Amino acid sequence: MNRGRRSGISGLRAAPLYTAGVQISAKVDYGVQALLVLATASEPMTVEELATDQRLPGKFLGVILNDLRRAGIVVSHRGREAGYNLARPASEITLAEVIRALEGPLAQVRGLRPETASYQGAAKHLQDAWVAVRASLRAVLEHMTIEQVAKGEFSPEVAQLVADPDAWVARRLA
Numbered sequence: 248m249n250r251g252r253r254s255g256i257s258g259l260r261a262a263p264l265y266t267a268g269v270q271i272s273a274k275v276d277y278g279v280q281a282l283l284v285l286a287t288a289s290e291p292m293t294v295e296e297l298a299t300d301q302r303l304p305g306k307f308l309g310v311i312l313n314d315l316r317r318a319g320i321v322v323s324h325r326g327r328e329a330g331y332n333l334a335r336p337a338s339e340i341t342l343a344e345v346i347r348a349l350e351g352p353l354a355q356v357r358g359l360r361p362e363t364a365s366y367q368g369a370a371k372h373l374q375d376a377w378v379a380v381r382a383s384l385r386a387v388l389e390h391m392t393i394e395q396v397a398k399g400e401f402s403p404e405v406a407q408l409v410a411d412p413d414a415w416v417a418r419r420l421a
Contacts, residue, residue, distance in 0.1 A: 269354075274311055275350055282340065285332060294308055294331070318344075321334055343384075354381035361374060
């Protein structure tokens, strides 16, 4: 069964219906993996070492680390001690900060911030729903640090979400 739908261009198919939704990009996933390694490292690590450790594409990881450096999340060193370190303690770097540094706002509606969306008629309260979605993302991502993830020590609220068996069940269109 083909779940894709036809686009307006002959022969091309749009993304399958079941892939839409909040997604963690490879860029964010790889960036967080690298930060977790750096959080446990005792000395600077090169892009190559980080890429090998986590089996990540080196060139792409280099771009990601440059973005994280510009955002003040990591620092780079040249010379004998070449490589990357966290710019501050892992306990002070949140997942929300990493996502914003690599991808921009946590939640957008048609490329705009939810508070700028405007609806009328039957959809007049839709903006409230989008703002609530952003608030729920913030409630987790702004309070979860690289240190917590590295240690697997989450707040009681996050631990409760992870412990809920329903959180592990994938949902798809019928």
